[in-house]
Amino acid sequence: MSNPSSDFPHWIQQQLGRVEQALSDWVGRDAPHALGEAMRYAVLDGGKRLRPLLVLAACEATDGLQSAALRAACSVELIHAYSLVHDDMPCMDNDVLRRGKPTVHVAYGEASALLAGDALQALAFELLTPDASEEDIPSAMQATLCRLLARAAGSHGMAGGQAIDLASVGVALTRPxxxxxHALKTGALLQASVVMGAACSNASSATHTALQQYGAAIGLAFQVVDDILDVTADSQTLGKTAGKDAANDKPTYVSLLGLDASRAYARQLHEEAVQALQASGLERTDTLRALADLVIERAF
Amino acid sequence: MSNPSSDFPHWIQQQLGRVEQALSDWVGRDAPHALGEAMRYAVLDGGKRLRPLLVLAACEATDGLQSAALRAACSVELIHAYSLVHDDMPCMDNDVLRRGKPTVHVAYGEASALLAGDALQALAFELLTPDASEEDIPSAMQATLCRLLARAAGSHGMAGGQAIDLASVGVALTRPxxxxxHALKTGALLQASVVMGAACSNASSATHTALQQYGAAIGLAFQVVDDILDVTADSQTLGKTAGKDAANDKPTYVSLLGLDASRAYARQLHEEAVQALQASGLERTDTLRALADLVIERAF
Structure with missing residues (x-):
């Protein structure tokens, strides 16, 4: 990848094509009709697919097994998608718009949204554990991928972060x-995406550690940028309701640090991500670097 | 196990002790406080633990790895527990009583119930994939257990069955x-319990097939018995609201076949389960046989 500025858009386009095709092949297939439809509505034709792209880029950088990475890429996207479906429900954020479309419970009813989310989580683990007749992925790799995903999704990860978020409405949080x-709510799954990509290879433990640091930095940067956009962008640009955090009196980086310091913090995290890549010992980090740029450039 | 009639109650007591202790050690640990509490409330100190007992009995019958079976036993119970939490929510069955206690959303609020259920599902897969520092379980076994659980829990299994159930309120279903x-909604996880127990060993493929048949028969028998109890038992005995299916105009075996034919069908399924055990080639099937008895005796 000699010229990332011209190759990166091409790489993105190519990988998005693979991911969209795989998701379309795998999601809601053979499910009872109404459930399958709600699952596909929740997952297909929407989203920037940042998590899948991180998985695929980390696999490529470490020269890993592509077929495993594609499954891992789809599995993290399914966990992300299910969390949005449940998060949008009336008992949570009660949001009616997502990626410019009615949310799943608005389109299919609350009960179907609940079940579709539940089924998407199970499907994530199903994708990671094909039997030999479906795809030949070493079982040690399957087990590692399941371990990483389960921890990132559960009470020590995403669901745990959502619970803290829930308990913090109207509460003045300190910066730590x-x-x-955020490290749990958004960061855990973004970091897991990078680490799962690397788990599709035989990367050294030093490389793993460096990619973990890269993943942690961009995971946090992503959330800082999200908080900035919540106050600077309009709903149409975001594809979801803007200004919602402020309206709900939710603590954000902007409410805690102010806009300028939040932007400076996003820049600092981007720099940490870049340094981690330099320390990784990997030769081909252009794509991971370009993804780090992508994460923060929306805010500037 | 020369005298099952006296050994079985002792076996049950012993295994329940192991399962309760393990669940207490593993559920909600290190989770954010409110989330961990809701998770523990949903899982601990309640339930007959039929699924864990099936896992442990199948592992014992096939001389499998006990430490893996204990994790598998807890993982199926977590999937069962999360499904009850979500099923009881207002947008689903809207039930306020479960095992004689207020349901999770009544005790902790809907948002916490939703998140606790989500986190319990993730925890099920986390338990199945310990790293070497936690417990030494071969990665091929970990991957197989995740595969079996994911398929039984998702849109081809439990969640798929719930979706059909949801769509069938007030609809006259045929017997097939x-x-x-029911094969999906209740049967898949009960059958998976048996098969996961056998997956903790090196049982032959003939044994696996026989145990699959045993699992399918008692999975179905369990549901027929549940339908019978819904009309013959009171809420206190059931620990949940009785007569609910009839009140909700849900199709049941009793509404389709009548009470006598439903009991005869339960007996026939029990006989199929017993025959599958005889065909399994296993020497020690007393405990699995006694569990089959246990499943149907509530209805007589």
């Missing part, structure tokens, strides 16, 4: 508390 | 349709 909430 | 719904 806000950091911990 | 009712059978399919």
């Amino acid at each position: 508390e806000l950091q911990r909430m | 349709e009712l059978q399919r719904m």
Whole structure:
């Protein structure tokens, strides 16, 4: 990849094609009709697919097994998608718009949204554990991928962060508390995406550690940028309701640090991500670097 | 196990002790406080633990790895527990009583119930994939257990059955349709419990097939018995609201076949389960046989 500025858009386009095709092949297939439809509505034709792209880029950088990475890429996207479906429900954020479309419970009813989310989570683990007749992925790799995903999704990861978020409405969090909430709520799955990509290869433990640091930095940067966009962008640009955090009196980086300091913090995290890539010992980090740029450039 | 009639109650007591202790050690540990509490409330100190007992009995019958079976036993119970939490929510069955206690959303609020259920599902897969520092379980076994659980829990299994159930309120199902719904909704996880127990060993493929048949028969028998109890038992005995299916105009075996034919069908399924055990080639099937008895005796 000698010229990332011209190759990166091409790489993105190519990988998105693979991911969209795989998701379309795998999601809601053979499910009872109404359930399958709600699952596909929740997953297909929407989203920037940042998590899948991180998985695929980390696999490529470490020269890993592509077929495993594609499954891992789809599995993290399914966990992300199910969390949005449940998060949008009336008992949570009660949001009616997502990616410019009615949310799943608005389109299919609350009960179907609940079940579709539940089924998407199970499907994530199903994709990671094909039997030999479906795809030949070493079982040690399957087990590692399941381990990483389960921890990132559960009470020590995404669901745990959502619970802290829920308990913090109207509460003044300190910066370490806000950091911990986001590290779990958004950061865990973004970091897991990078680490799962690397788990599709035989990367050294030093490389793993460096990619973990890269993943942690961009995971946090992503949330800081999200908080900035919540106050600077309009709903149409976001594809979801803007200004919602402020309206709900939710603590954000912007409410805690102000806009300028939030932008400076996003830049600092981007720099940490870049340094981690330099320390990784990997030769081909252009794509991971370009993804780090992508994460923060929306805010500037 | 020369005298099952006296050994079985002792076996049950012993295994329940192991399962309760393991669940208490593993559920909600290190989770954010409110989430961990809701998770523990949903899982601990309640339930007959039929699924864990099936896992442990199948592992014992096939001389499998006990430490893996204990994790598998807890993982199926977590999937069962999360499904009850979500099923009880207002947008689904809207039930306020479960095992004689207020349901999770009544005790902790809907948002916490939703998140606790989500986190319990993730935890099920986390338990199945310990790293070497936690417990030494071969990765091929971990991958197989995740595969079996994911398929039994998702849109081709439990969640799929719930979706059919949801769509069938007030609809006259044929017997094959009712059978399919229950085979997915309740049967898949009960059958998976047996098969996961056997997956903790090196049992032959003939043994696996026989145990699959045993699992399918008692999975169905369990649901027929549940339908019978819904009309013959009171809420206190059941620990949940009785007569609910009839009140909700849900199709059941009793509404389709009548009470006497439903009991005869339960007996026939029990006989099929016993025959599958005889065909399994296993020497020690007393405990699995006694569990089959246990499943249907509530209805007589």
